[in-house]
Amino acid sequence: MSIKDQPVSCFQIDEEKAWNVLGHKYQPVIDSDNSYAWISFDPPGTFVPPHSHGENDEHIFVLEGEYExxxxxxxxxxxxxxxxxxxxxxxxxxxxxxxxxxxxxxWVSPAGQLSKLFAELHNVENPEEVVELSRKREIFFAKPGEAPGYK
Known part of the structure; x- marks a missing residue:
């Protein structure tokens, strides 16, 4: 998807273009070799557990609400x-x-494999399957007890 397909000023979810990943809605906005960006719609009570990226830095610009x-x-x-x-x-x-x-x-830079991963994770409901698919795309989730200070 290119920026031409999604106006930058549009921050409403488009259900036809968004991926459902364990209760989060991810809508891609930029997909290039150098950068991959998406708008994340995160309901109350949702979370992404401790993980690391093997090949990219991750950035966030908060539009609404609060992230811990x-x-x-x-x-x-x-x-x-x-x-x-x-x-x-x-x-x-x-x-x-x-x-x-x-x-x-x-967004992540370089883009890496996140676009492919989110497509694979769309509507997957089993967290163990999410962890396994992520590992294959260079996203590594910590095992319980491996993240100091995480509660």
């Missing part, structure tokens, strides 16, 4: 207008702890 962010054993809150960078190889995660959804523009 985990990076290498520490937690912090990001709100609308904040930007975040998780370096390649870092152990990171996020949670939505408020009663309101959060929305952010996420």
């Amino acid at each position: 962010l985990y990076l290498d054993g520490r937690w912090q809150t990001a709100r609308a207008g904040d930007t975040v960078r998780w370096p390649k190889g870092s152990l990171h995660a996020y949670k939505i702890l408020t009663d309101k959804p959060a929305k952010g523009i996420f």
